[in-house]
Amino acid sequence: MITKLGVATAYVTDYDKALDFFIGKLGFELRTDVTMENGFRWLTVGPPASPEFQLNLTVPGPPMHDEQTAATLRELMAKGVLGAGAWNTDDCRATYAEYSARGVEFIQEPADRPYGVEAVFRDEFGNWYSLNELNDKALDQQAMAEAFESNSETS
Template identity: 50%
Template sequence: MITSFTHSTIWVLDQAAAKKFYSEKLGLEVREELKTDTFSWLTVGAPGQPDVQLVLMEPGRPAHDPETEKQIRDLIAKGALGGGVFGTDDCRKTYEQLSANGVVFLQEPAERPYGVEAIFRDDSGSWFSLTERRPYDESKSFAG
């Protein structure tokens, strides 16, 4: 029986650069770092959320053949991959803080039906939503 979801992978072009971006610019904690001759494992996570870790992984062996690795790297670099949603209590304030840290935003904070959202890109090219969620209002649901 599955009991939890603990890790999710974010594909990066350079693990060392990604470590600096995610820890120094975004303020995430480095959780695990393991290097062997053939493999490098690096995870980060949001302070106060110890049960979820983001695996910052470079494409390549053992999971990918050289052609697939190149295709994934090309998709990352052109910004074709989205990594998910980072939550915040105050999107506009966090936008200002992250912008001051050098994070590049594709969209400034804007009102959305689900809250306030800004879109940023990591140092590899992947994009993420920074979202301040509103409580769910069933009357505004798209279901019909």
């Protein structure tokens, strides 16, 4: 049985810029930085509060991708259509202020949602991330369903 997610991937165009963003701006930790014999660089970072999780930063290209696939991934990154995930925080508005001061580009300011407070930011490679301060409803599936149903009726 699967118990939790251990590694997820975010596509980037430059490893050094990725490290600057995730470590310098978001405050993540370097987890792994190893170059394999085939040239593939296994570079992972993660939030200090989640030591069991690694975000694999991958530049599209060989040996993982053929050139056509790599070009498609770069095109999608340039369009800004790759959503790479959601990060949880204890205080969305405070984290928004802290990250904004560090130069993180937000595409949505903190807003109240049925599940808590959410802001959305983008990395320097076109990936976007949701930043969530979850409330008690977020943990209760029935309450979430009712909140979304109620929210859609008033929209």
